[in-house]
Amino acid sequence: MNSMIQVSNVSKNFKSHRVLEDISLNVDKNEIYGLLGPSGAGKTTLVKMIAGIETPSSGKITVLDTAMPSLPIMTRIGFMAQSDALYGELSGKENLDFFASIYGLKGNKKKERISHVAALVNLTDFLKKPVHQYSGGMKRRLSLAAALLHEPEILILDEPTVGIDPVLRQSIWNELYKLSKSGTTILVTTHVMDEAEKCSQLGMLRDGRLIASGSPTQLRESTSSVTIEDAFLYYGGIRYEN
Amino acid sequence: MRIRALVKRIIRQFGRDKRTLAMMFLAPLLILTLVNLVFSGNDYVPKIAVVSKQQQIAEKLIEADKAFTLYKNSDDAMNDLENAELDAVIEFNPSSTKITLEGSNPTANKMALMTIEKALKTLNPKNEQTQTVIKPEIDYLHGSSDMETFDYIGPFLIGFFIFFFVFLIAGVSFLRERTTGTLERLLATPLRRWEMVVGYVLGFGIFTVIQSAIIVTFSIYVLDIIMAGAIWFVMLITLMLSVTALSLGTLLSAFAKNELQMIQFIPLVIVPQVFFSGLFSIETMTDWLQPLSVIMPLTYGGQALRDIMIQGGGWAQIYDEVLVLAGFSLLFMMLNVLALKKHRKL
Numbered sequence: 343m344n345s346m347i348q349v350s351n352v353s354k355n356f357k358s359h360r361v362l363e364d365i366s367l368n369v370d371k372n373e374i375y376g377l378l379g380p381s382g383a384g385k386t387t388l389v390k391m392i393a394g395i396e397t398p399s400s401g402k403i404t405v406l407d408t409a410m411p412s413l414p415i416m417t418r419i420g421f422m423a424q425s426d427a428l429y430g431e432l433s434g435k436e437n438l439d440f441f442a443s444i445y446g447l448k449g450n451k452k453k454e455r456i457s458h459v460a461a462l463v464n465l466t467d468f469l470k471k472p473v474h475q476y477s478g479g480m481k482r483r484l485s486l487a488a489a490l491l492h493e494p495e496i497l498i499l500d501e502p503t504v505g506i507d508p509v510l511r512q513s514i515w516n517e518l519y520k521l522s523k524s525g526t527t528i529l530v531t532t533h534v535m536d537e538a539e540k541c542s543q544l545g546m547l548r549d550g551r552l553i554a555s556g557s558p559t560q561l562r563e564s565t566s567s568v569t570i571e572d573a574f575l576y577y578g579g580i581r582y583e584n
Numbered sequence: 585m586r587i588r589a590l591v592k593r594i595i596r597q598f599g600r601d602k603r604t605l606a607m608m609f610l611a612p613l614l615i616l617t618l619v620n621l622v623f624s625g626n627d628y629v630p631k632i633a634v635v636s637k638q639q640q641i642a643e644k645l646i647e648a649d650k651a652f653t654l655y656k657n658s659d660d661a662m663n664d665l666e667n668a669e670l671d672a673v674i675e676f677n678p679s680s681t682k683i684t685l686e687g688s689n690p691t692a693n694k695m696a697l698m699t700i701e702k703a704l705k706t707l708n709p710k711n712e713q714t715q716t717v718i719k720p721e722i723d724y725l726h727g728s729s730d731m732e733t734f735d736y737i738g739p740f741l742i743g744f745f746i747f748f749f750v751f752l753i754a755g756v757s758f759l760r761e762r763t764t765g766t767l768e769r770l771l772a773t774p775l776r777r778w779e780m781v782v783g784y785v786l787g788f789g790i791f792t793v794i795q796s797a798i799i800v801t802f803s804i805y806v807l808d809i810i811m812a813g814a815i816w817f818v819m820l821i822t823l824m825l826s827v828t829a830l831s832l833g834t835l836l837s838a839f840a841k842n843e844l845q846m847i848q849f850i851p852l853v854i855v856p857q858v859f860f861s862g863l864f865s866i867e868t869m870t871d872w873l874q875p876l877s878v879i880m881p882l883t884y885g886g887q888a889l890r891d892i893m894i895q896g897g898g899w900a901q902i903y904d905e906v907l908v909l910a911g912f913s914l915l916f917m918m919l920n921v922l923a924l925k926k927h928r929k930l
Contacts (some may be wrong), residue, residue: 393772397929411930427769429593431600436593443589444773472600488769546784 344370344494346527347392354387361387362550365401369529369543374522376541377531378574383547385531386424386500391422392529393498405496417445420494424501426481430474434465435486437473438491445492459487462517463563479506486514490521497521499530503537515540535571546574553577586775587783594787598757608753608795612745613802619741620807620835623734631669632697633661636676641707645674648703651696665725674720681720694735697722735810739889740882742803743825744816747882748854750826754788755833755846762927763842771928777921784834785827785917795905812896816890821902824909825885831916832881838923857882857911862890870902886910 347369354362362384369375377385390396391403392584394411428437438456447455460466463483473481474502486502497518511533515537522528522542530541538544539558546554546561554561554577558570565576598605633655636642646652649704652674655661661673665684671692675682685693704720761767770780800818803809811818836853840846860876861883877883887907891897 390768394930395768395771395928400829411928413776413930416772417774419772421769423765423769423772425765429597429763429766430764431597432593436596440589440593441773443592444586444775446585448585482838 346371346406347375347529348402349388349403350402350404352388352391352403354384354391354396355399360550363555365547365552367545367555369527369554371527372522372525373543374518374530374541375543375545376538377545377547378533378535378538378570379531379547380533384550385533385547387423388547388548389500389529389531393419403547409461418495420489420492420497421563422485422489422497422499422502424504426478426485427474428481428484428488429493431472433470433472434460434476435469437484438488441488442491447532455491455493459490463487464492464513479510482506483510483514486517495526496524497528499528501531501533503532503534511537513567532575535569535574538570544570546577548574548578587779587786590775590780590783591684591787593791594757594784595790598787598791604753605791608749608791609798612742612749612795612799613727615745616738616741616803616807617792620734620738620809623737628692628695630671630692630699632696632699633664633670633673634676635661635673637678638676641676642705648706649699651699652703666819672700674700679758680764682723683720684723684725686725693724735894736890737839737863738803738807738809739818739893740861740886742799742809742856743882743889744863746792746822747829747885748850749786749855750791750792750795750829751833751854752846752850753833754784754830755837755840755849756843757788758784758834759837759840759846762837767927771924774925777924780924781831781834781917781920785830785913788830789827792830793823796822796826809893811893813892813898814905817892817902820906821885821888821892821909824906824913825881828881828885828912828916830908831913831920835916835920835923838920838926862886881909881912884912 345368347367349365349367352362353360353363365388367375377388379385387396391398392405392410394405394416395412396461397411405412405415408415428543429440432440435456438460442456457466460469463486465480465483465487468476468480473484476484482502482504486499489497489499499518503514506514516526518530532538542557544555544558544561545552554573556564561568561573562568565573567573567576624712630651631653632651634642634645634652635655635658655664655673658673658675661670661675662684664670665686668686671686673684675684683697685696691696697904700720761770796819800815800822804811804815804818810864823871832853836849837846840849857880860873861880863886884905888902891901891905894902
């Protein structure tokens with residue numbers, strides 16, 4: 343089956359507050375699916391439900407043909423949270439070592455994976471340094487490396503490039519393309535419109551509703567917009583005159 | 585495997601936080617030393633009047649310790665006792681021996697009693713019959729024998745400080761796991777909720793073993809606290825207490841949003857335990873307050889520590905308290921597994 347993630351009619355309430363309303367989307371294998379929307383649109387809640395941390399109030403989420411949440415499926419997902427979830431007292435290597443062990447890697451395989459992902463994000467020379475001495479960008483890269491340790495089939499990234507300089511952002515995206523080519527399915531959230539262009543499929547999220555979905559080209563052409571931002575405004579109900 | 589990874593990480597992490605380590609290991613020593621200095625005046629020389637018709641006994645006593653002074657009649661002695669110029673009066677009558685203590689200062693009471701006891705022992709070999717038959721009758725001018733000294737509150741305080749510091753440090757560490765986002769990150773892995781709780785208890789448990797060993801050894805060998813039983817039992821109880829504090833701290837951190845809110849649990853959880861778990865007499869409290877002591881871990885820990893340290897009790901006296909503490913720990917851990925459900929259903 344080609345479909346990796348299926349979200350059907352999912353709604354989520356926090357008490358009486360409705361965060362997501364009737365979301366349905368589908369992510370196919372090898373796709374880079376971008377969830378685009380302003381902060382507060384419900385992106386993080388949606389990806390957390392897909393990752394199995396949250397549960398929907400109604401509707402159903404299937405990942406790799408299994409209903410979420412499911413612990414065995416979670417070993418096949420790599421998750422990079424919005425905040426750098428790292429242990430500042432530990433060195434970069436110790437952080438990676440910890441997450442690798444949590445995913446059940448051991449011995450040579452573990453060593454090999456740690457040096458592989460560290461090289462991937464250009465941190466090999468800094469592995470011995472304690473993480474609290476890392477810069478913001480280095481922490482983001484280490485978080486990404488931690489999400490890649492167990493060679494997940496699906497990679498979920500929540501705002502991976504926030505606060506990262508353009509050069510580094512480019513290199514992270516190059517990394518994502520490489521992973522996608524080698525067979526990883528990627529779900530990424532962003533509020534940066536120009537980043538959306540880099541995705542193969544897009545879902546536009548606003549006020550808890552999925553207002554549009556399709557490839558960036560499709561979205562632009564069907565609204566005769568020049569940029570994704572214009573397309574977003576169009577679907578958001580604010581027609582851009584002229 | 586996963587638990588081991590968690591334990592290893594906690595040890596590494598914690599080992600680098602020197603200040604917190606110092607707070608866990610050294611702060612209790614400092615406070616116990618201070619309390620010890622406040623409550624026990626080992627250098628205090630009591631003033632004791634001897635009133636006796638038998639010259640021989642009186643002389644022997646005065647010879648035995650410089651604390652004793654000979655008084656001609658008991659009225660003079662009682663008068664000086666009333667004016668706090670004396671700490672105790674010992675009267676030898678043909679039929680009985682009577683000790684009257686001034687009573688308002690626990691330290692003086694204790695020192696006076698100890699001095700008399702020691703002196704009477706030196707009398708013993710010659711006067712065997714009278715001394716074994718006649719037990720001195722003890723009276724208090726003020727107060728009563730219930731007045732506590734460091735030897736009495738010491739065992740409780742050891743338990744209390746261990747409980748307090750472990751509760752706080754474990755609670756804040758677990759809380760930080762949440763505020764820094766690493767908890768959520770961990771919950772995105774296949775790590776099970778119970779594995780997480782067990783990993784935490786084991787990882788921290790290693791530090792609490794070291795802590796117990798340091799505090800108990802220090803109290804016994806440096807502060808010279810009364811120690812009638814076996815040191816291993818004391819360590820066992822302190823360890824059980826710290827595991828209880830550890831599991832309670834991590835459980836309650838689920839209900840705190842930040843470090844300050846964690847500290848707000850101290851007056852709610854820690855302070856009542858000082859009042860209701862046996863440091864002060866529970867029997868004299870309002871009836872409806874008394875049952876509160878039953879739900880407080882320190883009641884059992886403090887009782888067991890006293891049983892061992894003061895009464896020299898062994899396994900038979902403490903095993904029920906050990907079981908109760910183990911039960912508390914298990915309960916708190918299970919509740920914590922449930923509390924984590926708030927963050928991940930599975």
